[in-house]
Amino acid sequence: MRAANDFAFHHATDTMLSASAQVAFEYLDDFRKLSAHMEQPSAMMLGSRMEISTDVGGGRAVGSHVRMRGRVLGVQLSLKEVVVEREPPRRKAWDTVEARLIVIGQYRLGFELEPRGDECSLRVFIDYDWPRGALARLTAALCAKTYARWCTERMAADARRHFESTKTTVHSIVR
Numbered sequence: 652m653r654a655a656n657d658f659a660f661h662h663a664t665d666t667m668l669s670a671s672a673q674v675a676f677e678y679l680d681d682f683r684k685l686s687a688h689m690e691q692p693s694a695m696m697l698g699s700r701m702e703i704s705t706d707v708g709g710g711r712a713v714g715s716h717v718r719m720r721g722r723v724l725g726v727q728l729s730l731k732e733v734v735v736e737r738e739p740p741r742r743k744a745w746d747t748v749e750a751r752l753i754v755i756g757q758y759r760l761g762f763e764l765e766p767r768g769d770e771c772s773l774r775v776f777i778d779y780d781w782p783r784g785a786l787a788r789l790t791a792a793l794c795a796k797t798y799a800r801w802c803t804e805r806m807a808a809d810a811r812r813h814f815e816s817t818k819t820t821v822h823s824i825v826r
Contacts, residue, residue, distance in 0.1 A: 658778035676740035682710035
């Protein structure tokens with residue numbers, strides 16, 4: 652397991668969630684919910700998507716594995732991640748252990764929650780290196796920073812949207 656400061660690059664996105672840290676952690680601990688944007692075609696993935704699979708632990712335990720597979724412009728992409736930190740309801744992180752990617756190389760991805768009364772702050776972060784190989788490094792020089800920002804922003808925005816949609820509205824009726 653590499654330390655976060657062992658990676659060359661870092662990006663983080665912060666947002667507030669209309670949920671307690673405990674409720675937010677229970678939701679974000681589900682890898683499929685947190686990474687749902689990867690299973691949908693997007694401009695960032697050039698119209699492609701990744702297929703997510705998990706081990707029996709579902710990505711919800713230290714040591715649990717998650718895999719993603721897909722194609723972009725006919726190039727096979729794949730990665731295997733392992734959960735390296737899980738401290739409910741505060742923090743979770745996972746590292747790549749195998750990666751065949753174009754824009755970024757090995758990475759640590761995760762989130763941190765901090766209680767703020769009835770709400771909590773969410774920070775989604777990625778620490779990453781560029782991929783190996785001359786062509787991949789050229790692609791990374793052009794796109795890695797944008798991809799890292801897109802990834803963390805999508806996760807944070809999807810979580811914020813989920814908890815906004817689950818808010819109950821109180822209506823007052825005056826007669």
